[in-house]
Amino acid sequence: MTTTDVRRSDMRLASEAWESLFRAQVAVMRRFSRDALWAQLSMREYDVLFTLSRCGPRPMRLNELNEHILLSQPSLSRMVERLEATGLVRREPSADDRRGTVISLTPEGAEVQRRIGRQHVRTIGRYVGTALDDDELRTLGRLCDKLRHAQQDIPD
Amino acid sequence: MTTTDVRRSDMRLASEAWESLFRAQVAVMRRFSRDALWAQLSMREYDVLFTLSRCGPRPMRLNELNEHILLSQPSLSRMVERLEATGLVRREPSADDRRGTVISLTPEGAEVQRRIGRQHVRTIGRYVGTALDDDELRTLGRLCDKLRHAQQDIPD
DNA sequence: GCGGAATGAATGCAAACGCATGGAATGTGG
DNA sequence: CCACATTCCATGCGTTTGCATTCATTCCGC
Numbered sequence A, B: 001m002t003t004t005d006v007r008r009s010d011m012r013l014a015s016e017a018w019e020s021l022f023r024a025q026v027a028v029m030r031r032f033s034r035d036a037l038w039a040q041l042s043m044r045e046y047d048v049l050f051t052l053s054r055c056g057p058r059p060m061r062l063n064e065l066n067e068h069i070l071l072s073q074p075s076l077s078r079m080v081e082r083l084e085a086t087g088l089v090r091r092e093p094s095a096d097d098r099r100g101t102v103i104s105l106t107p108e109g110a111e112v113q114r115r116i117g118r119q120h121v122r123t124i125g126r127y128v129g130t131a132l133d134d135d136e137l138r139t140l141g142r143l144c145d146k147l148r149h150a151q152q153d154i155p156d
Numbered sequence C: 001g002c003g004g005a006a007t008g009a010a011t012g013c014a015a016a017c018g019c020a021t022g023g024a025a026t027g028t029g030g
Numbered sequence D: 001c002c003a004c005a006t007t008c009c010a011t012g013c014g015t016t017t018g019c020a021t022t023c024a025t026t027c028c029g030c
Helices: A003-033 A043-054 A062-068 A073-085 A107-129 A134-151 B003-033 B043-054 B062-068 B073-085 B107-129 B134-151
Strands: A089-093 A101-105 B089-093 B101-105
Touching (some): A003 A043, A003 A107, A003 B003, A003 B062, A003 B134, A043 A062, A043 A073, A043 A107, A062 A073, A062 A101, A101 A107, A134 B134, B043 B073, B043 B089
Antiparallel strands (some): A089 A101, B089 B101
């Protein structure tokens, strides 16, 4: 087996794993999207509120938020604008870098996030929690975390 | 520990695993999206061609295709329409159920899929293959497949 | 068979998206 | 310091998306 073969084998394994992950994500997302829950707030909007809530009380920069959300910078900018209009987030110029904007949940936004989050967690338990046992869930989480964190270390 | 506690614990594990999977997907997708490759064809369009190619020579029904693609039925309908206009897929009424439409790759579409696919596999190898070792890739793939296939068995 | 429910795909339309770009603030080499 | 590149976010604009609906075909109880 040559070096090229080894690399090819690596790529095949990686491709298959990625395809499995991606398809699993699609299948589960399609399940979630049927939930009547998203009449009030789209999953993408919830994702923004959720990400902000994870950040604690500290407000978040737009570009920082953008790293966690699968949306172009202009699209996220406008989504945040809409969320501000509906009173779920607050947007104000950054103190230390006045090019930047910091975004934070309003009390109402935090409340909405918690309410939807509680229901969503039940749905996740139903469709993800019943598919795998505890050990498998832990292993899946660990491997996905490792995969995610590696993305920051791999150069372009 | 009561039964309720056990269920809560299950949901927490499931939520954490799902969040990890989802964030990993976002992180990797953001990496992939930087690739100049997608100037010719968007990732979603490639996903359609790829799914069709996986199906072998057998043409695919629109609703069947839709199960694999994270897009509403009308949006997929129009995307297929555009792909037909650019000559990458063929669309014809189904023989056995004349409400339906069957979609298949044109030779050119298959060629484009292979060309982009080859390059994309290298990118996957770079960003996924280097993040996890072979055992981890196999385990990740297995767990994701199990999660995906379970979705078809869980009732609404 | 036949009439109503159900299914598969297409279409009108408003909302949301991405790309390219702009303007303001910050970082940097000379 | 000062010019120039860079970063950060917002905006114009054409394209794509989702929702609601429609049309055509098939399924099903009677």
